Structure formats: structure tokens, C-alpha cells
Amino acid sequence: MLGLGEGTSSLRCYAKAPAKVILFGEHWVVHGGRAIASAIGIYSRVIAESLHEGIVVESRNLGVVEDISKRCRIFCNLKKAFEYIAGGDRVLWPASIVIDSEVPVGAGLGSSAAVAVSASAAYACVGGLSVSPDFISRAAYESEKVVHGTPSGVDNTVAAFGGFILYRRGDGFKPIHAGRLDDVVILVIDTGVSRSTASAVEFFAGRLRRLGSIGKEMLELAENIIDEALKAISSGDAVRLGELMDVAHGLLNAMGVSHVSLEKAVHVARANGALGAKLTGAGMGGSAIALVESSRADNVASSLRELGFRVYNGALGAAGLSVASDV
Numbered sequence: 663m664l665g666l667g668e669g670t671s672s673l674r675c676y677a678k679a680p681a682k683v684i685l686f687g688e689h690w691v692v693h694g695g696r697a698i699a700s701a702i703g704i705y706s707r708v709i710a711e712s713l714h715e716g717i718v719v720e721s722r723n724l725g726v727v728e729d730i731s732k733r734c735r736i737f738c739n740l741k742k743a744f745e746y747i748a749g750g751d752r753v754l755w756p757a758s759i760v761i762d763s764e765v766p767v768g769a770g771l772g773s774s775a776a777v778a779v780s781a782s783a784a785y786a787c788v789g790g791l792s793v794s795p796d797f798i799s800r801a802a803y804e805s806e807k808v809v810h811g812t813p814s815g816v817d818n819t820v821a822a823f824g825g826f827i828l829y830r831r832g833d834g835f836k837p838i839h840a841g842r843l844d845d846v847v848i849l850v851i852d853t854g855v856s857r858s859t860a861s862a863v864e865f866f867a868g869r870l871r872r873l874g875s876i877g878k879e880m881l882e883l884a885e886n887i888i889d890e891a892l893k894a895i896s897s898g899d900a901v902r903l904g905e906l907m908d909v910a911h912g913l914l915n916a917m918g919v920s921h922v923s924l925e926k927a928v929h930v931a932r933a934n935g936a937l938g939a940k941l942t943g944a945g946m947g948g949s950a951i952a953l954v955e956s957s958r959a960d961n962v963a964s965s966l967r968e969l970g971f972r973v974y975n976g977a978l979g980a981a982g983l984s985v986a987s988d989v
């Protein structure tokens with residue numbers, strides 16, 4: 663059993679975990695289809711240090727500090743993850759945890775999971791424990807349950823493992839081998855339009871039911887898009903991937919989960935040279951993504967910013983959790 667202060671003398675650990683986007687298959691995944699998610703190079707970074715007492719969590723972004731060693735109010739999600747890391751009846755060890763995340767909150771980028779993965783890894787590292795992506799992803803899932811109820815687990819999986827992930831409800835997560843896609847980036851375009859995931863999911867389900875055989879054919883088409891996207895990712899064919907994103911967006915639009923702000927975003931991105939663009943996540947607001955050659959990213963981003971969108975830029979298929987330490 664680890665007691666307070668034991669085995670943790672003046673160790674400092676640094677952990678970094680990426681955000682995620684759903685590239686293909688949102689909504690269809692609720693109805694038995696597959697989805698593809700990718701890590702993007704927008705990160706949560708955490709520095710953990712051993713302390714003599716307390717577990718002091720500070721979020722630089724939220725401007726809040728809380729000692730969660732006894733009671734918790736703000737960071738109870740992280741406390742759950744730390745308890746998972748400590749395991750069974752092990753006592754939590756004292757540490758300071760400083761979170762500095764560039765992942766926007768509420769934009770569908772898995773911000774809470776990126777923070778949970780990086781904070782869990784930094785905390786485990788300071789306690790001298792395993793920081794394997796699998797272990798840390800499981801710990802972060804405990805945090806995600808506090809934040810989101812019964813999440814699919816895709817956000818913590820992508821934040822921990824990075825790269826591209828294929829998933830179907832009930833089937834778990836499979837890594838996708840990717841070819842070279844390092845001369846393109848993903849722009850995340852936050853429309854600022856708030857929406858409810860639950861009502862978008864309900865609207866989509868209602869239309870799918872009413873469409874009957876047409877809906878079934880659209881689901882088949884969405885599955886064909888996934889097959890083609892898997893090939894494009896494996897061969898590093900960014901042009902093909904962009905075209906498939908446009909088609910996937912068209913299907914989601916036809917299902918009624920786009921929004922005038924999303925249409926504006928995808929059209930402006932394409933008109934300024936994006937290889938493809940689509941809504942990501944639940945739609946009806948929220949964010950769109952555009953696949954853009956790195957050399958054009960600044961131009962496309964500034965034309966979107968001129969329209970009032972917030973735009974974030976990150977590498978596609980970015981690496982997952984990384985941890986370093988010094989004594």
C-alpha cells in the first residue's frame with residue numbers, strides 16, 4: 663500500500679494527450695454502423711509533482727484550484743480516475759496537478775477526455791505506476807462517466823492511443839493503420855451555435871425510421887463510405903479522404919442534422935481550397951471540420967475567422983498520450 667508521501671520524493675512528470683474528431687459515421691454509429699475517429703494535434707498538457715500532503719488540482723484554463731484529497735466539488739471526475747489508478751483499497755498519494763489544455767470545451771473535441779488522460783498519466787507517473795495507454799484510458803473512462811454518464815469510450819481511447827480508430831457499438835475499438843498524411847491538417851471550425859446532442863440523435867432516428875427502405879440504403883451508403891475512407895487512410899490518399907468527407911456531410915445534411923452555420927462553414931472552407939469538409943459530432947450547430955493542405959491552412963482558417971468562426975488547427979492522426987519525467 664502506498665502511504666502519503668512514500669515513494670514519491672520530488673518527482674515531476676509531464677503528460678500530454680490529444681483531442682479527437684469524428685471523421686466519419688456520427689449518427690450512423692447509433693444505428694449499427696461504424697465510425698472513424700482521429701486524434702488531432704490539439705493538446706491537454708499536465709505537470710504533476712509529488713507533494714507532502716493534499717492532491718491539489720489546478721486548471722490554468724478554468725482559473726480554478728481545488729484540493730481533492732478529502733472532499734471534491736470541481737474535479738470529482740479526476741478523483742475517480744486517480745482512485746482507479748490507485749486501485750482497490752490503496753491510498754491516494756499527494757501531488758500537485760497543473761492542467762494546461764488548449765482543447766476548446768464544448769466543441770465536440772473530447773476536451774474532458776484529453777484532460778483526464780493527461781492528468782491520470784501524470785498522476786500515475788508521480789506515483790511510480792504504469793502509464794500504459796490501456797491502463798490510463800481505463801482510468802480516464804472513470805472520469806468520463808462522471809462527466810458524461812455512459813459515454814462510448816471513444817474520446818478517452820483516442821486521447822490515450824492516438825492515430826485513427828474504427829469503432830462500432832458493442833465491438834470495441836480497432837486501430838487503423840495509416841499511410842502518410844502529414845502534409846494535411848484538420849481545421850476544426852466552431853460555429854458557436856449550441857445544440858443538444860440528445861435532440862439531434864432523436865431527430866436523426868425519427869427521420870431514419872420514417873424513411874424506411876431509403877433510410878436503410880443510406881445506412882448502407884454510410885458503411886460504403888467507411889470502407890472507402892479506411893482505404894484512403896491506409897494509403898495516405900488525402901484527396902480521396904476529402905472527397906469522402908464532402909459526401910458524408912451530404913448524407914448528414916439529408917438526414918436533417920446540419921445547420922445554416924455548418925453549411926456556411928463547409929462551403930467557405932471548400933471555396934477556399936479545402937480538400938473536403940463536413941460537420942462533426944451531433945451537428946445542428948457545434949463544429950465542422952475541413953481537411954486542408956498544410957500550405958493552405960492559414961488562408962482557409964483566416965477566411966473562416968473573417969465570418970466570426972473560431973478555428974483550431976491540428977495534425978490528423980496525431981500521436982496519443984506521451985509522458986516524461988525528471989527527478
Ligand code: MEV
Nearest residue numbers: 688689691692859943944
Ligand atoms: C456525438 O458526438 C456522436 C453521435 O454519433 C452520438 C453518439 O455516437 O453517441 C451523434
